[in-house]
Amino acid sequence: MSLTRIYGLFLRHFYLITRxxxxxxxxxxxxSIQITLWGFISNFFATHTTYYNNAVGVxxxxxxxxxxLFRTSIxxxxxxxxxxxxxxxxxxxxxxxxxxxxxxxxxxxxxxxSLIGLVPAILLTSPLFGISILDLGIFLFILFLSLYIFxxxxxxxxxxxxxxxxxxxxxxxxxxxxxxxxFGCIYYPIETxxxxxxxxxxxxxxxxxxxxxxxxxxxxxxxIESVYYALMWNAFYFSLSIVLFYYSxxxxxxxxxxINMGE
Amino acid sequence: MKNxxxxxxxxxxxxxxxxVKGISFNVEEDEILGLLGPNGSGKTTTIGxxxxxxxxxxxxxxxxxxxLEENRIQILEIINxxxxxxxxxxxxxxxxxxxxxxxxxxxxxxxERIEYLSEKLRIGELLNSITGELSSGQKNRVSLAxxxxxxxxxxxxDEPTASLDPEVxxxxxxxxxxxxxxxKISILLxxxxxxxxxxxxxxVLMMKNGExxxxxxxxxxxxxxxxxNLEEVFLKLSRSKSEFN
Numbered sequence: 001m002s003l004t005r006i007y008g009l010f011l012r013h014f015y016l017i018t019r020x021x022x023x024x025x026x027x028x029x030x031x032s033i034q035i036t037l038w039g040f041i042s043n044f045f046a047t048h049t050t051y052y053n054n055a056v057g058v059x060x061x062x063x064x065x066x067x068x069l070f071r072t073s074i075x076x077x078x079x080x081x082x083x084x085x086x087x088x089x090x091x092x093x094x095x096x097x098x099x100x101x102x103x104x105x106x107x108x109x110x111x112x113x114s115l116i117g118l119v120p121a122i123l124l125t126s127p128l129f130g131i132s133i134l135d136l137g138i139f140l141f142i143l144f145l146s147l148y149i150f151x152x153x154x155x156x157x158x159x160x161x162x163x164x165x166x167x168x169x170x171x172x173x174x175x176x177x178x179x180x181x182x183f184g185c186i187y188y189p190i191e192t193x194x195x196x197x198x199x200x201x202x203x204x205x206x207x208x209x210x211x212x213x214x215x216x217x218x219x220x221x222x223x224i225e226s227v228y229y230a231l232m233w234n235a236f237y238f239s240l241s242i243v244l245f246y247y248s249x250x251x252x253x254x255x256x257x258x259i260n261m262g263e
Numbered sequence: 264m265k266n267x268x269x270x271x272x273x274x275x276x277x278x279x280x281x282x283v284k285g286i287s288f289n290v291e292e293d294e295i296l297g298l299l300g301p302n303g304s305g306k307t308t309t310i311g312x313x314x315x316x317x318x319x320x321x322x323x324x325x326x327x328x329x330x331l332e333e334n335r336i337q338i339l340e341i342i343n344x345x346x347x348x349x350x351x352x353x354x355x356x357x358x359x360x361x362x363x364x365x366x367x368x369x370x371x372x373x374x375e376r377i378e379y380l381s382e383k384l385r386i387g388e389l390l391n392s393i394t395g396e397l398s399s400g401q402k403n404r405v406s407l408a409x410x411x412x413x414x415x416x417x418x419x420x421d422e423p424t425a426s427l428d429p430e431v432x433x434x435x436x437x438x439x440x441x442x443x444x445x446x447k448i449s450i451l452l453x454x455x456x457x458x459x460x461x462x463x464x465x466x467v468l469m470m471k472n473g474e475x476x477x478x479x480x481x482x483x484x485x486x487x488x489x490x491x492n493l494e495e496v497f498l499k500l501s502r503s504k505s506e507f508n
Binding site for chain 2: 002088259
């Protein structure tokens with residue numbers, strides 16, 4: 001692994017982001033809008049239901065966590081799509097970069113992109129709604145880490161599809177998160193789902209993360225088992241995504257996708 | 264003279280379609296080899312295999328005596344490529360693009376390298392321009408600078424002067440001639456511009472339907488086929504079906 005090459009690819013995206021004010025605004029705008037919207041909904045529920053009475057910020061906190069997941073996943077996909085849209089894909093793959101270096105650089109860049117959007121959104125919640133996501137304490141870090149790993153995992157899986165099938169896979173890139181959101185139990189307990197959906201939800205890390213976030217905020221207790229299951233499933237899916245990415249890279253070399261990649 | 268590119272009986276099949284049917288050739292140090300052929304003859308597939316973007320169905324490729332299959336990263340460090348079909352990130356400035364690629368190729372003394380290429384390729388005034396806003400000729404020279412940023416021993420050029428006006432086209436050809444002479448590099452040039460090939464290439468390969476149907480020095484091929492220039496040879500070979508297949 002070469003840090004110089006990882007830094008080089010990071011720079012390519014850093015320059016792109018910092019050159020364009022609309023691009024930075026776009027990164028900040030949607031999370032802030034999302035948080036503001038859910039903040040008002042959260043306030044409404046807090047005063048009209050018993051479930052959320054003990055923790056006004058539950059929905060808002062879950063909205064922030066979900067947005068972080070969404071931004072990380074989409075952010076990773078965007079980095080890959082940028083190369084396709086700019087017809088720079090071939091240049092990247094004829095540079096002497098190992099797959100591990102490409103992935104590492106994109107993983108770091110995706111985190112920075114997500115944080116650019118998330119930090120202003122978190123800062124908004126305190127003055128607007130009197131809520132601080134920091135109430136989750138030390139487990140906030142673990143929950144964010146879990147979401148980050150899963151967001152990156154989804155990004156790698158979609159990028160594998162782009163490598164294997166080309167730009168036609170782009171629409172899938174946008175829809176992945178929406179497909180998984182119902183199973184993630186982001187805003188409701190898992191018991192809300194039909195039994196068959198619950199079985200699917202239990203093999204995803206999301207349900208453990210969001211259930212645990214609600215548990216901490218509502219019951220003020222920590223269920224270590226949920227944290228463990230979230231990390232375990234994350235490790236499984238992350239490893240699977242890496243294997244799939246390498247497989248797709250080799251498949252693309254057989255099929256010729258790497259040469260003709262472009263809009 | 265040392266062979267920097269050695270291609271041994273490579274084939275590439277896409278399912279039942281045979282895109283390249285077992286071709287072999289070498290490119291020596293300080294040589295420009297022309298790769299000619301009509302569209303769909305297998306030129307791009309061949310270049311893709313040389314760049315490690317495509318896996319040959321069978322056969323072997325050696326670059327600088329290293330087997331490509333086992334030494335992809337080491338080989339990519341000494342090879343580079345330009346094509347009008349690939350571009351540099353449009354939103355970045357020319358300097359940022361060259362800096363990024365210098366990092367990817369782990370170039371030492373990046374500042375000096377960019378200054379050297381800027382002077383040689385007359386892109387000094389473009390360094391702070393947005394790449395996507397350049398003219399075709401300017402983009403071409405910037406792409407060439409990117410392709411030379413790692414001081415490649417092997418340069419693969421796919422239509423390097425396509426869509427350029429005669430002045431810029433001539434500038435690029437002269438630059439390539441001088442650069443090859445100075446650095447003793449190997450160049451594989453795929454082009455449909457027969458005057459360009461005649462001027463730059465020591466020898467040429469003629470491809471058709473995935474096979475090499477003829478090869479030799481441009482002047483020898485012209486004499487052999489009883490024509491007056493390489494374009495006529497190209498047309499004869501492209502149109503004839505039974506003679507060479």
